[in-house]
Amino acid sequence: MNVNGESISGEVEDRMLLVEFLREHLRLTGTHVGCDTSQCGACVVHVNGVSVKSCTTLAVQAEGGDVTTIEGLAINGELHPMQQAFKDNHGLQCGFCTPGMVMSAIDIVNRNGSDVDEATVRKELEGNICRCTGYHNIVKAVHAGAKNMGG
Amino acid sequence: MAENGVGASVRRKEDYRFLTGKGSYTDDLNVVGQTHAYFVRSPHAHATINSIDTAAAAAADGVVAVLTGDDLAADGIGPLICGVNVTSDDGEPHRAPVHSALAQGKVNYVGDHVAVVIAETLAEAKDAAEKVEVDYGILPAVTDTATAADDDQQQIHEVAPNNQCYNWPFGDKAAVDAAFESAHKVSSLDLVNNRMVTNPMEPRAAAGEYNSGTEEITLHLTTQNPHVHRLVMSAFNQLAPEHKLRVVGPDVGGGFGVKIFRVLRRVGCRLGLP
Ligand code: FES
Ligand code: FES
Numbered sequence: 001m002n003v004n005g006e007s008i009s010g011e012v013e014d015r016m017l018l019v020e021f022l023r024e025h026l027r028l029t030g031t032h033v034g035c036d037t038s039q040c041g042a043c044v045v046h047v048n049g050v051s052v053k054s055c056t057t058l059a060v061q062a063e064g065g066d067v068t069t070i071e072g073l074a075i076n077g078e079l080h081p082m083q084q085a086f087k088d089n090h091g092l093q094c095g096f097c098t099p100g101m102v103m104s105a106i107d108i109v110n111r112n113g114s115d116v117d118e119a120t121v122r123k124e125l126e127g128n129i130c131r132c133t134g135y136h137n138i139v140k141a142v143h144a145g146a147k148n149m150g151g
Numbered sequence: 152m153a154e155n156g157v158g159a160s161v162r163r164k165e166d167y168r169f170l171t172g173k174g175s176y177t178d179d180l181n182v183v184g185q186t187h188a189y190f191v192r193s194p195h196a197h198a199t200i201n202s203i204d205t206a207a208a209a210a211a212d213g214v215v216a217v218l219t220g221d222d223l224a225a226d227g228i229g230p231l232i233c234g235v236n237v238t239s240d241d242g243e244p245h246r247a248p249v250h251s252a253l254a255q256g257k258v259n260y261v262g263d264h265v266a267v268v269i270a271e272t273l274a275e276a277k278d279a280a281e282k283v284e285v286d287y288g289i290l291p292a293v294t295d296t297a298t299a300a301d302d303d304q305q306q307i308h309e310v311a312p313n314n315q316c317y318n319w320p321f322g323d324k325a326a327v328d329a330a331f332e333s334a335h336k337v338s339s340l341d342l343v344n345n346r347m348v349t350n351p352m353e354p355r356a357a358a359g360e361y362n363s364g365t366e367e368i369t370l371h372l373t374t375q376n377p378h379v380h381r382l383v384m385s386a387f388n389q390l391a392p393e394h395k396l397r398v399v400g401p402d403v404g405g406g407f408g409v410k411i412f413r414v415l416r417r418v419g420c421r422l423g424l425p
Contacts, residue, residue, distance in 0.1 A: 013274070029179035030172015032404070034352045042352060070172035083170040087162075095169025096176065096352040096404025131352050131405050 001065050003028070004072030012059045018052075019043045021059035022069060030070040030099045034129070041128030044100035044107075045069045051107035053127070070099035073106075081148030082106050082141075091141030093132035104128050105142040106149070114150025118143065165402075174402045177356035177373040185358065186215050189276035191266040191283045193258035196292035197307060200256055200265065204284040208268055211282055213275030219266045220255035228252065229388045234379075237317040246316050248308035258287070259307055296344065353404020367395050374400040 001008055003026060010025055022028045022045065034042035036055045043055040046068040073080035079087065082105050092098040108124045109116060121142050122135070130138060153159045168174055205217040231252055236245040254263050266283050270276035291305040293314060298304060300313045307314055331337055358371040368391055374380055377398035385393040 015274070023179075028172065029176075030174070032176070032353070033178070034354065034404075040352060070170075074171050079167075079170060086170055087166045090163075092166060092169055094352070094403060094405045095165065095174050098169050099172050102170065129352065131350065 001062050001067055003067045004069060014058070014060060016059045017055060018045070018047075018057040018059045018062050018067075019054035022054060022067070028069050028071050032096055032099060034096065034100075039127075039129065040097070041100040041104060042097050044103040044128065046103060046107065049110070051104050068103075070102060073102070080106070082109070082145035085143075085145030085148055086138075086141040089137050089141035089144055091133060091138045097128060097130040097133075101125070101128050101130065101138060105145055108142065109146045109149050114146045116143075116146055121146075169402075176353055176402045176404050177358060177371050178353075180358050180371050180401065182358050182360050182371075186269050186271055187273040187276045189268050189270070189273065189280045190264050191268065191280050191285065193254070193261060193263040193265055193285075193287070195258060195287055195289055196261050196294060197290040197305070198258050199288040199290065200254060200258060201286040201288050202284075203266060203286075205266060207282040207284070208266075208279040211270075211275070211279035213271040214279045215269045215271065217266060217268050217279070217283065218253065220251045220253035223251065223253055224255065227389050232383060232387050237319050239318040240320050241318070243317070246308075246311045248310050248316075351403075351405030365395075366391070367397065369397045369399060371399045371401060373403050374398065375403065 003022070008026065010021070012021055012025070019031055019033055022031050023033075031045055031054055032042040033055055034040035036043075038053050038056045041053065043053050044051050045054045046052070047057070047062050047065050049066070049068075073083055080102075082102050086092055086098065086102060086105075091101070104125060104127065105121075108121060112120055112124075118139060121139050125135070125138070125142070165174075203219050205219065208214060209217045231250040233245070233247040233250070236247065238244055248259075252264065253267060254265050258265060265285055266280075268276045268280045268283065270279055293299050293305050293307060300315050302313065304314060306312070353373055356373050360369045361367075362369075370380070370384075372380060377400045381393055381396045381398045384390045384398075385396055390396065
């Protein structure tokens with residue numbers, strides 16, 4: 001598979017989860033596990049451009065695919081517009097949910113366009129839980145990020 | 152608002168690393184030669200433990216050790232402590248039942264820890280945990296707060312009659328009674344209180360290292376108060392003297408108070424210890 005633009009190959013047990021492969025084999029520990037039961041969204045990555053919960057995806061399901069994790073967003077140290085928007089709008093506190101939030105947010109904008117409305121953002125973030133920040137600033141950040149992504 | 156110094160709005164320093172996936176939470180750390188712990192938990196809310204057969208689990212691939220509450224006790228590892236003690240309004244001191252890190256004799260809630268399997272990989276530990284045979288004698292459970300303190304209710308802990316550890320009233324009862332007394336009309340309603348848990352996004356995690364040369368233990372822990380953890384582990388759990396214990400708190404994925412007190416069951420397995 002291709003991970004953050006790099007071609008990766010490895011032997012894995014058939015039961016290995018994508019998140020385990022990313023965290024333990026590739027040591028990309030930016031993708032987190034908050035629940036491992038598909039509820040919290042801390043583990044969201046993109047597979048072929050679409051957000052998936054990597055805690056409930058087998059590594060082999062992503063075979064041959066394009067995987068992007070939070071580590072793959074910034075280019076030469078310059079934050080992706082969505083990362084920048086989270087920073088500017090205080091869209092994070094402890095940072096544990098943040099990688100999943102940012103990956104989901106980008107997917108929401110990709111699917112709904114950069115003028116996505118607040119109700120849609122709130123509804124589509126339902127698979128991502130944050131316990132510290134409060135969703136108000138996160139939604140604000142997603143909006144700002146959407147505008148920035150639109151150019 | 153001031154531009155700099157006191158009163159100025161400042162940017163958080165940690166955001167860049169959190170936003171780029173470079174935070175360092177406890178589970179992101181690996182210790183050289185580490186082993187993994189997996190806990191066998193009770194499926195019953197209240198049951199006696201008649202026996203635990205760990206032989207098959209201990210013989211499974213990659214397993215280093217399988218420990219039960221009796222093993223911890225034999226090792227002199229003390230129970231979990233209750234960090235907040237409340238004296239009841241009638242002056243009765245807090246009744247805190249003994250809470251062993253791994254249950255001994257009886258489980259008192261669903262998820263109570265019964266055994267821990269330590270293996271070379273997490274998958275091996277999980278597989279072996281399925282082989283731990285526990286014979287439970289199921290007892291009646293208490294699952295309803297409205298009736299939990301009734302006289303005829305099942306008793307969970309001997310030291311806490313009526314299933315009450317303390318009574319902690321707030322407010323001015325006399326004034327409230329007087330207000331009701333003189334009210335034109337009194338309505339009553341039943342209030343259902345949701346169960347509340349403090350639930351940070353980052354689950355409990357710990358990684359321990361033991362240096363047999365210096366006899367020092369380093370514990371990486373998702374914690375809000377490393378010093379308390381060190382004190383409790385030393386004074387109450389008799390793990391090692393304080394100067395031989397180092398507790399490191401890396402980035403923490405939320406705490407909200409619960410990570411001030413250490414939950415020994417997550418760390419008592421002494422990952423990486425011989
Ligand atoms: S870890 Fe995948 S949804 Fe929580
Ligand atoms: S910032 Fe802590 S859980 Fe979202």
